[in-house]
Amino acid sequence: MSDKYEVVIGLEIHSQLNTKSKMFCGCDNNAEGKEPNSVTCPVCMGMPGTLPVINKKALEWTFLLGLALGAKIADQFNFERKQYFYPDLPKGYQITSQTTPPLIGGHLDLEIDVDESRHPTSRNSLTIEHVHLEEDAGKLIHAGDHSLVDLNRAGTPLLEIVTNPDFRSPLEAKLFMQELQRILRYLGISSADMEKGHLRCDGNISLRPVGQKEFGKKVEIKNINSFSSLERALEFEIKRQTEMLDNGETIEQETRGWDDAKNITVSQRSKEMAHDYRYFPEPDLPPVVPVKAFDLENLKKQIPELPAQKRKKYVEEFGLGKTEADILVGDMGLANYFEESVDMVKTSEGSQNIIKRIANLILGDVLAYLNANNQNILNFKINEANLWDLATKLESGEISSKIGKEVFIAMAETGKSADEIISEKGIKQVSDTGELEKIVSEIIAANQGQVEQYRKDVEANGSSPMLNWFVGQAMKATKGQANPGVVMEVLKKLLG
Ligand SMILES: [Zn+2]
Secondary structure, eight states: OOSSEEEEEEEEEEEEOOOSBOSSSOSBSOOTTOOTTOSOOTTTTTOTTOOOOOOHHHHHHHHHHHHHTTOEEOSOBOOEEEEOOOTTOTTSEEEEOOSSOSEEOOEEEOOOOOOTTTOTTOOSEEEEEEEEEEEOOOEEEEETTEEEEEOTTTTOEEEEEEEOSOBOSHHHHHHHHHHHHHHHHHHTSOOOOTTTTSEEEEEEEEEEETTOOSOOOOEEEEEEOSHHHHHHHHHHHHHHHHHHHHTTOOOOOEEEEEETTTTEEEEEEEGGGOOOOOOEEOTTSOOBOHHHHOOHHHHHHTOOOOHHHHHHHHHHTTOOOHHHHHHHHHSHHHHHHHHHHHTTSOSSTTHHHHHHHHHHHIIIIIHHHHHHTTOOGGGOSSOHHHHHHHHHHHHHTSSOHHHHHHHHHHHHHHOOOHHHHHHHHTOOOBOOHHHHHHHHHHHHHHOHHHHHHHHHHHHHHSOOTHHHHHHHHHHHHTTTOBOHHHHHHHHHHHHO
C-alpha cells in the first residue's frame, strides 16, 4: 500500500435478531427451510388497515447489546416510516428508528496484533456512532427473465450498527466484525451467521493524503457476505482509489457492489440517485421510553462474560498463551466446555498444569476428533468431569500419553469414563517399582554400549540424551503400559 494516503473505513452492519416472532407481528421469525411466503400474515405483508405491535424481546435485546457495547441508551426514541418503493417491501415504507436511534455511541476494544509497518495507525478502541432497530425487508428471487417475491423475511427484527470512520485498515474492519459476531452470539441475540445473511455488512471507504484532516470522497461497498470478502473488497478499493489519485483522477461518491468471483468492486449507482426517504414518526406506534419499559440495571446483570474478559482471564489466571485463549474464546460452546472442565480442578499445587493440559486436550485431541467425525462440542460425548479426570491422570503419569490417546478415542466414542475404559480394555499402567526394576535391569544388561555412552555424557554434561532412549525401550518392552515417571526414576537409580 502507498504511504502517501491514509485509509478511512467505516462499517454499516446489519444483524438479524433471533427472537421467536417477528418485529411487529406474531409470525414465526425462523423461516429456515420453510416454503416461500408461508410465514407471513397481513401485518408483515403490508395489508392496508393492519396495525403493528412492538416485539418487546427485540427491544430488550437491543438494550442488552447497548449495555454490552457501553452505548448510551436513548431517553426516548420513535419508530418511524422510511418511504421507498421496492417489490420486496409491500407497505411502501420500512419501519425503522434511524433518525432517533435507541443506542448512541459505544465502542469495541480489540487487542490488535498487527504488523506496524503495514498498519501504522492501528487503533485498539473502535467506536460506534449509533445502533438502530428496524424491520428487514422480504427477498427477491431472480429466476431467468422474471423475479419472485418471498416475504418470509419481511418483518424480521434487524439491528443496524453504524460505526464511526475509525478503521485504518481492512484487517481492523475484519477483526471488528469477527468480535462483534462473537458478542452477538455470547449474548444469544443473533446467530450472526454471515453465510445465511443473519449478519451483513456494507463498508464505506475513502483515502486522504497523510496529514489531511478532511475526509476524501467515500465509496460504499455492498454485497459483502463473508469476513474474507470484506477484507478483500476493502483491499481492492484501496488499490483502485490509490491508482486513481496517483493519476490525478477524481474519486466520485458512489455505491459499488463486490463481485466475489471476480475479486473486484463494480459501480452500481452514483450519489445523484440518492433517495429522499421522507421519514416521519410511525403514527401507529407510541414513542419508546426505555427506562419505563425495562429495568436496565437488571438487564445489565444478564450480560454474560464477554469474549474480551474471557481472553484476559485465560491468559492471566489460567496461564494460557494468547493464541490458545483466542481459539477457545472464538467458539462459545468450546469456551464453556473448557471452563466447566477447569471448574473441576481443585485449587492446589500443580492445578495450573492440569488446566493447561485440559486446554491442550481440547485444542488438540478434542478439536481433531470433532472435525474428523463432523460433530460439534455440544454433542461431544466426553463430559467435562471425564475430561478433567483424563487430564489429571495424564498429568500425574498414571497413564502414559500413548495410552491416553487410546483411552481418549474410546471415551469419545462411548461417553464412558477413563476408569471404565481402562478396566474394560484391560489396560494396566505398570507403576510397580519392583516389576519395572526387573524390566529395566534386563534392558541395561542387553545394551552395555548405550550404558557407557550414558555415563560418559553424564560425567561431561551432567545429563545424557540416552536417558530418553532407555525410557523408550522400557515403554516398548511394556507395550506402552509402563508409568513413564516411575521408569525415569528406576533408570536413574540403576544407571547410577
Ligand atoms: Zn407477520
